[in-house]
Amino acid sequence: MSKLTPTPSQTVGPYYSIGLNWLITTDLARDATTGERIVVSGRLTDGDGAPIPDAVLEVWQADANGRYAHAEDTQDKPKDATFKGFGRVPTDKDGNFVFTTIKPGAVPGPGNSLQAPHILVALSMRGLLRHVYTRIYFSDEAAANATDPILGLIDEPARRATLVAQRAKGAAEYRWDIAMQGTGETVFFDA
Amino acid sequence: MDIVGYRRIVPGTQPEYLHPAYTSSVKRSPTKKLVQLPHTLTEVTGPMFGHDKVGPDDHDLTKGHAGAPIGERIIVSGRVLDGDGRPVPNTLVELWQCNATGRYRHANDQHDAPLDPNxxxxxRSFTDAEGNYKFITIKPGAYPWRNHFNGWRPQHLHFSLFGPSFMTRLVTQMYFPGDPLIPLDPIFNCVTDARARDRMISTFDIETTVPDFALGYRFDIVLRGRDATPMGM
Structure with missing residues (x-):
C-alpha cells in the first residue's frame, strides 16, 4: 500500500481554550481508583524565564498496576477499569499547572527492560508549531530511574533531572517545572 | 510483547520548532537537540474517548443559540486516514474557529470586529466506521495579527485529533482554496515540503454542497503511519 504523508501540524494558537477546554481533566482518578493519590504541579516558562499562560499539557499514563487503558496493552496484569489515564491540563495566567492522579506502575520498555514509573506529556502552546513530548519521572523512584532505559538515552546526566518531579517532604505532592529554553531547559523528545 | 512503533517524520513534511518568521516560536521552541524516543508501550497506547462525551448536535456550530450565526454557512467533511490510507474509525475530532468577522470568542481577542451572539x-465529532466526519459551521473571517507589519491570518479552522495512540496526536489548521493570504502566512508556510503543506488546504466539493443550503468543502486528514515490523520488545 502506498504511504501517505501525514497532515502537517499547526500551532494551537492563543485561543485553543475555545475548542479544547470542554475536555479539561485535572483529576484523573476516581474514588474507586486504586493507587497512591498524587498531585503534580509546576510552572512553565519561556526563554526569558517569563511564565507561559496559554499552554496546555496533555498527559498519558498507566494505572497503578502498570497497565494502560488501551487495546494494545495485552500484559497479563489486572486492569483498573476506573482509570482512563488521560489528562488535559491548562496553564493559568502565571504559567502554573496542577493535576491530581495516581502514581503509575512500572511498564515494560525496549528489550527485556522495565521502565521506571512515568507519565508521558504532550505540550502545546502558541509559538509551538508542533507539540513537544516530554516525560515526568518521580524523585522517590531513584533506583528505578537509575536503570530506566529512556532516561539512560539522555547524554548529559544533569539534564535527566529536568524530567524528575521532586516529591515534597511528608506529602504526596510533586514539583515539576518546565523550561522551554535556558540553562535548565527541559529534555524534550523526538518521538 | 511486540511493539510496532510509528514512522518517524520525514524532514520538511512537518514544521521545525524554531521558525523565526513566526516570532512566537523564538522564545518558546526547544534549543537543545531533542532526544530520540523509542516507541514503547507508553507511546503506542493513548486515550480512547466514549461517544457519550459528544452530543448529537455538537458537530453543528450553527446550532445551540436563539438564532443563526451571521456568515456564509458551510459543510466541512472528510475522512481521517492513517499513513497507509486506511480509515481511522471512532476517533475524536475537535474544531474551533473565529466568527465570520474574524473575531474569536476569547477574552484576549481584542480585534475590533463584532462578536456574534449566535x-x-x-x-466536536467522532469519525464513523469508515473514518468520515462532518461539521456544519460558517466560514471564518480573516483577521490581523501582530506577528509582522500588516500581518493577516488566512481564513482557517483549527482541528484537533487523537487517532489510535499518543504518537498520532495532531493539531492542525484547515485553509480554504484560493485564499490570497495563504502564500503570505508564516504559519502555513512553516512546512517546506509543498505537497505536505497543501494537505492543509481544503477543496471545494460540489458533491457535498447541499442545494439551497450550504457549500461543501472536503478536508481529509492523514495521521502518522505505522512501522511495518515490531521493534522486538
Missing part, C-alpha cells in the same frame, strides 16, 4: 466557534 456563534461560539467550537464543535
Amino acid at each position: 456563534f461560539d466557534g467550537a464543535g
Whole structure:
C-alpha cells in the first residue's frame, strides 16, 4: 500500500481554550481508583524565564498496576477499569499547572527492560508549531530511574533531572517545572 | 510483547520548532537537540474517548443559540486516514474557529470586529466506521495579527485529533482554496515540503454542497503511519 504523508501540524494558537477546554481533566482518578493519590504541579516558562499562560499539557499514563487503558496493552496484569489515564491540563495566567492522579506502575520498555514509573506529556502552546513530548519521572523512584532505559538515552546526566518531579517532604505532592529554553531547559523528545 | 512503533517524520513534511518568521516560536521552541524516543508501550497506547462525551448536535456550530450565526454557512467533511490510507474509525475530532468577522470568542481577542451572539466557534465529532466526519459551521473571517507589519491570518479552522495512540496526536489548521493570504502566512508556510503543506488546504466539493443550503468543502486528514515490523520488545 502506498504511504501517505501525514497532515502537517499547526500551532494551537492563543485561543485553543475555545475548542479544547470542554475536555479539561485535572483529576484523573476516581474514588474507586486504586493507587497512591498524587498531585503534580509546576510552572512553565519561556526563554526569558517569563511564565507561559496559554499552554496546555496533555498527559498519558498507566494505572497503578502498570497497565494502560488501551487495546494494545495485552500484559497479563489486572486492569483498573476506573482509570482512563488521560489528562488535559491548562496553564493559568502565571504559567502554573496542577493535576491530581495516581502514581503509575512500572511498564515494560525496549528489550527485556522495565521502565521506571512515568507519565508521558504532550505540550502545546502558541509559538509551538508542533507539540513537544516530554516525560515526568518521580524523585522517590531513584533506583528505578537509575536503570530506566529512556532516561539512560539522555547524554548529559544533569539534564535527566529536568524530567524528575521532586516529591515534597511528608506529602504526596510533586514539583515539576518546565523550561522551554535556558540553562535548565527541559529534555524534550523526538518521538 | 511486540511493539510496532510509528514512522518517524520525514524532514520538511512537518514544521521545525524554531521558525523565526513566526516570532512566537523564538522564545518558546526547544534549543537543545531533542532526544530520540523509542516507541514503547507508553507511546503506542493513548486515550480512547466514549461517544457519550459528544452530543448529537455538537458537530453543528450553527446550532445551540436563539438564532443563526451571521456568515456564509458551510459543510466541512472528510475522512481521517492513517499513513497507509486506511480509515481511522471512532476517533475524536475537535474544531474551533473565529466568527465570520474574524473575531474569536476569547477574552484576549481584542480585534475590533463584532462578536456574534449566535456563534461560539467550537464543535466536536467522532469519525464513523469508515473514518468520515462532518461539521456544519460558517466560514471564518480573516483577521490581523501582530506577528509582522500588516500581518493577516488566512481564513482557517483549527482541528484537533487523537487517532489510535499518543504518537498520532495532531493539531492542525484547515485553509480554504484560493485564499490570497495563504502564500503570505508564516504559519502555513512553516512546512517546506509543498505537497505536505497543501494537505492543509481544503477543496471545494460540489458533491457535498447541499442545494439551497450550504457549500461543501472536503478536508481529509492523514495521521502518522505505522512501522511495518515490531521493534522486538
